[in-house]
Amino acid sequence: MDDFLAARSQMALSLGFHIVFSCIGMVMPFFMAVAHYYWLKTNDVLYKNITKAWSKGVAIFFATGAVSGTVLSFELGLLWPGFMKHAGPIFGMPFSLEGTAFFIEAIALGFFLYGWNRFNPWFHWFTGVIVGISGLVSGILVVAANAWMNSPAGFDYVNGQYLNIDPMAAMFNDAWFSQALHMSIAAFVATGFAVAGIHALMILKGKNIQFHKKSFKIAAVFGAVAAIFQPLSGDISAKDVAQRQPAKLAAMEAHFHTEKNAALIVGGVPNPETKTVDYAIKIPGLLSFMAHGDTNAEVKGLDSIPAEDQPPVAITHYAFQIMVGLGMIMMVLAILYFIALWKKKHWQNSKWLLKFFVAATPMGFIAVEAGWTVTEVGRQPWIIHGVMRTADAVTPMPGIAYSFYLFTAVYVSLAAIVIFMLYRQINMVGQLYDLPADVKPKRD
Amino acid sequence: MLYVVIIFLWTAILLYLLMGGADFGAGIIELFTSEANKKQTRKTLYQAIGPIWEANHMWLIIAIVILFVGFPVIYSTMSVYLHIPLTVMLLGIIARGTAFTFRHYDAVVDDMQHLYNRIFVYSSFVTPLFLGIIAGSAVSGHIDPHAPDFLSAYVFSWLNWFSFTVGLFTVAICGFLAAIYIIGETTNESDKKRFIRKALVFNIAAVICGALVFIAAFIEKIPLIDWVFGNITGIICITAATLSLILLWVLLLKGKTQILRILAGFQVTMILLTTTFRHFPNIVLFKNGGHLSLMEHAGHEKTIEALGIALLAGSVFILPALFYLIYSFQKKSNAYPK
């Protein structure tokens, strides 16, 4: 494996790993806050147990998220020193604010995890909410940094020099809002469906039904609301991409030729040789409409972009199809769930609905990974769109392939351990929490 | 504003050394504890560091962010030439952070605990060792941008006696800090005695490692003696540190806990001040005599301005909350023993 490819793969691996934990770190505190709220309001000990069971899971995820994030802040330099040398001072603003958000999150988490029975219950509840809010804020900030790579702003690039730096303008670049919105909602979709799916499975297995039913409902409502908004926000993102990165849009859609009244391509196998997409469903005019709000508008194709500036088409296209496809499936499921909540109450106890949710467990996270693949691979060959090429940013140190193998081994084992621990955690629910209300759980 | 940023950077490093260091030290102590006492030690350690351990490690992230936003050339140069020790340190951070959490949150207590403990104690040793190596290498003058081959560019930049002894010194300091900190958290006399003994041992180890650093510096022609004793600030700091060392021994044998913590913190602060003061503002020294300076290699003015404001604003939020966290768990840590 050559060093450049290894560096890219290592970056992708680390980010792809981190994003799972950060989604959970951003969203689970809100789920817990709801359960915790019901416990304080109703004194129903089941809700206390749910909060505690979740918080144990979250502690595991949080620690893994924090270390993988620490790794990332070093990896930016270890793998891309050429990039950080110039980009650091420009897009650093969100990172310096993020430091504060992380810190507050870590402090609030200390209060929340270790504060049972120590503080005023509502202060304790509030620290949990702070964990969620600061997590969400840090997510938004770091996405703003990534958005700057897609839509550089806040400096003038003159003869290879980066002049007139304005960190605030860099932070509020053109892409930050659409990306941050889409990412925040995505975190709720992914975590909501994953958590709901696990609890749905336990209900189907007939274990601790009351516990899992209540947990399921909290997660499913969050996930479903988000899943309905996600395609809308995706549409904003797509229009945005069409404006600022026509090459990315063309790759997403495998849109080889510039044309008016461009068709939306669903599925299919892009063939870069013949510049056609085989076996695809084509919906005339829809791409023009989605990108520019007019079925007759011209959509730039890959032929308008110099060959050396084109992103890889196949990966970007497949990833986009996966994201959108899963987004549509989850939206339909969300609508079914709302019908069950409001109109057809008996659906809530039916097995088929739960089975759908079980099937949807990984979908949100797969969509998140696919979405990031679209964003990052679709930006290639640029690391800073239109300004610096990824190949010019990579570290001069040889032998990155070994580092990649090492990190792959570490992340694979970590993922395995986390899954294993989660499995044990869920299996212990019965023993830890299924006691009569007046008996105290063992591990408090 | 540049000075504000530099002070924040230095303070973040100091706090990481103190708080993160005590945290690493907890694992180091466990490594050097006999089988019979391990369980009890672990329990005491966990109660002491549990609630604040996430926060302890944030200082490293703050320092890194300040470096890459404010001093990008320094950050990227160190990342290139110290790639290998940085990677080892990262692996240590991953292993330690996850093992720590796993062993306390695993719902089932079985043989896996053994594995987590192993990983935790070894990574508690390796991580500060490499932190020290990295810090030592930055000023050792072994980094060579014109190195002709892989080994001298990427390996001998950090694989030398000076860096290694600085690493050992860091480990000893961490163990020392942790022992001192934990003396105040013990709930019975025998534990207290044990940790007092540990503190003495680690203190002696630190003094020995410190001497080794000077020897290594002498062999590798690094003007450490001049940095430390060649100016009045250095001499004052070292004298203060030495005097407080004597005081510390006396208090240690008497088992006074609060003052001990302050003194230990004071000593480490003095040591860091001495070693950084003389070659300030240069924090990376090259083989050919060149250097990277915090003053000359700072980012653009506007960036530094924004960074300084962000840091100041951030501390308004963070510091009170952090103090309250430490305070509430200090005050009550003995009230809820189970």
Ligand code: HDD
């Ligand atoms: C639960 C996850 C999820 C779901 C269901 C969707 N997305 Fe998405 N999408 C993401 C998760 C995501 C993401 C991982 O969060 C990305 C990567 C970068 C970003 O900001 O969000 C993303 C990026 C992303 C981009 C690229 C933005 C850029 O490069 O700046 C576009 C155009 C879309 N999405 C469009 C859609 C559409 C039209 C969807 C219709 C259903 C959709 N997404 C569903």
Ligand code: HEM
């Ligand atoms: C967490 C979600 C993210 C995921 C899953 C992700 C995924 C990826 C992938 C797949 C690549 C490799 C692209 C290629 O080389 O073909 C990549 C590259 C990269 N990403 Fe991201 N990314 C994420 C967020 C971010 C953020 C927030 C930043 C920075 C602020 C960032 C910075 C980079 C850099 C510097 C590279 C290497 C250069 C490049 O390939 O262009 N990424 N990422």
Ligand code: HEM
């Ligand atoms: C889109 C991509 C990203 C998102 C949404 C995201 C979000 C988050 C969130 C919510 C956390 C809190 C920890 C948790 O709850 O598990 C976190 C942790 C962290 N992230 Fe990321 N992150 C992303 C990418 C990055 C990148 C590119 C870096 C480094 C440059 C980074 C650095 C960190 C660090 C240092 C932590 C640890 C802080 C702590 O201990 O709380 N993240 N991230």
